[in-house]
Amino acid sequence: METAIYVIGWANNVLLIVLSVLALLLARRTHTATGRLLAWAVVTFTVATLAGWTPWAVGETDLHAWFAKVRLELQILFPFLLLRLAHAFRPFSDLAMRIATIAFALIAVFVAVIPVNVTSVDLDLASASVASLFLAYVGWVVVALLAVARRFQVAGRGQPGSIRRRMSLLSAAAVAMLFAYLTAFAAWAVAPFALMVTSMLLVAASTLAFVLGVAPSALLRMRWRRDEEHELREAIVALISAETTEEVLDGILPKVRRIVGASAVALLHQDGRPQRVEASTPIAERLLVDALCSVGSGDDPGHQLSIVPFGSGRLAIRTTPVTPLVGDAELELLAWVGTVVELAFARCAHLAEDRAVTERLREVDRLKSEFVQIVAHDLRSPMTAVAGLAGTLQARWEDIDADMKLTMLGNIGSSTQRMSDLVVDVLDIAHIESGELRYDIAPFDLVRVVRDAVEDLQLDAVKGRIELHVKEDATLPLALGDKRRHRQVVANLLTNALKYSPRDEPIDVHVTWAAHELVVGIRDRGDGIAESEHGRIFEKFGRAVVPSDATPGSGLGLYICKAMVEAQGGRIWVESMPGAGATFRFTAPVASH
Ligand code: ADP
DSSP: HHHHHHHHHHHHHHHHHHHHHHHHHHHHHHEEEEEEHHHHHHHHHHHHHHTTTTHHHSSSHHHHHHHHHHHHHHHHHHHHHHHHHHHHHHHHHHHHHHHHHHHHHHHHHHHHOOOOOSSOOOOOTHHHHHHHHHHHHHHHHHHHHHHHHHHHHHTTSEEESHHHHHHHHEEEHHHHHHHHHHHHHHHHHHOOOOHHHHHHHHHHHHHHHHHHSSSSSSSHHHTTTTTHHHHHHHHHHHHGGSOOOOHHHHHHHHHHHHHTTTTTEEOOOOOOOOOEEESSSHHHHHHHHHHHHHHHHTTTTTTTTEEEETTTEEEEEOOOOOOOOOOHHHHHHHHHHHHHHHHHHHHHHHHHHHHHHHHHHHHHHHHHHHHHHHHHEEEEEEEHHHHHHHHHHEEEETTTTTHHHHHHHHHHHHHHHHHHHHHHHHHHHHHHTTTTOOOOOOOOOHHHHHHHHHHHHTTTTTTTTTEEETTTTTOOOOEEHHHHHHHHHHHHHHHHHHTTTOOTTOOOEEEETTTTEEEEEEOOOOSSOOEEEEEEGSSTTTOOOTTTTOOOOOOOHHHHHHHHHHHOOOOOOEOTTTSOOOEEEEEEEESOO
16 A cells, blocks of 8 residues: 555656646746746645655654645645736736735744644644644635636636636636645545545646646647637638628638637738727727837737738737637638638729729710710700701791791701701710820910901801900910810800800900910800809819709810810819809910920
């Protein structure tokens, strides 16, 4: 029996030594506070256990009694270190931590000063001081380990699977350690072999669970995040219907955060700025953004930030103390998710392009039908007039007097002219829009062109209304452009001025020279145009809001003027206010300066 205890005991010691070394290595590798605390706790426990074997090494001597005291001190320190470990995962309140520290210190002092030979084998429980020491010791261990177990449980509550399971493992480790202590106490009192072996097994299991809980292996982490991986896979499948990058990120980032139990994750722009942050709380979001800034300065105080490069982007994740380690397996998984996100983005970009093309085609289609409708409508009234007048003349030629005949023929002429003008406008627009309108660019005398256009119109009934103002002695430079197109523009603006102003009001035309351009201004004294309409009237079919009996028109003239002026390097605009007439101006570049 004795030999069996020795064999099992030493097997246990060896295991504890191995676990201590492992814990020390993990602490070095992870550089975390929890890793360091665990290493201290396991080493403390191992030393305490080894100290219990001193009778075997040094015999039942005074030295052994001292070793036994040290051992007891270490066994008081061990639950305290576990408390600090749990505190590092999820902090206790300041008050709770202070009470625990005082309780630990009191018991430690008690053990240090008590005048007895405390050994593992001959405790005299009949002595009052030894009995109270024993009670205080047991009470401390029970309360501390229960608090540790509970704290881990609380830390995992409501968290993603990997964190929850990790915290449960640590909690179970604390409970196993509590039972190990209790069975050891019982074995101390009654010393049956079975209890001692059970205690040792519990110690080994608990220590292993602590090590695995603090630094879980990749395999364990993979098993823990099974549920979240499933969710992630479903989210990836759902990406098939995502149409915008926002939808992609909404679907994926929360899953990415949960799968590693991060407090916040961010997709980064090329320059490192976060494109989108997904965080458990606003504070977590700020911490991640702050951490990203400190990365720029080469500083990552908590070692809680991981940057995962993928394809052409990067993911940043900020872990918390309760997050299981983010190792190669997680980094690979996240990089893979990043690539999927990138593909989904590319798909969204194509979709958006397709949508824009469809939208454009639809708009072109709509404009075409509108165009056809408007042209058909504008052609119909002069056509009806021509058909009606021609029909009347034919049927009642003899009854109609000569003057009336002349008037009717005049109307037929003007209606036909309107139709012809409209057809010319439509053809011009077709050429402009297909880019086929040709311009014969050459230096020309703009004043001459304006004068010709004015003279053309003076032949009409409006004789004398249009006044051209060009200082005779002013030697204006030549303009550069197509003079035929410029004459068309001037004629169009003059026709509008005549159309939209009272018959007895004059129209002033000015040609001036400023910097590198010549400016033509045509001013009428009509009703003017509200400022809100100044842009619209230059659009295709754009007409200002006019009373229903207003002058007929197609809304194409100014659109054509604008296209022609701009194609020749000029600008066109209107200056007008309702009731104050309108001044249309356009510029033409100077040929040589
Ligand atoms: P249309 O005269 O055939 O309607 P335009 O493109 O030449 O087409 O003109 C567009 C609109 O601009 C006109 O319908 C009219 O509302 C407004 N407009 C143009 N010139 C003047 C002007 N001199 N005074 C007031 N409104 C004008």
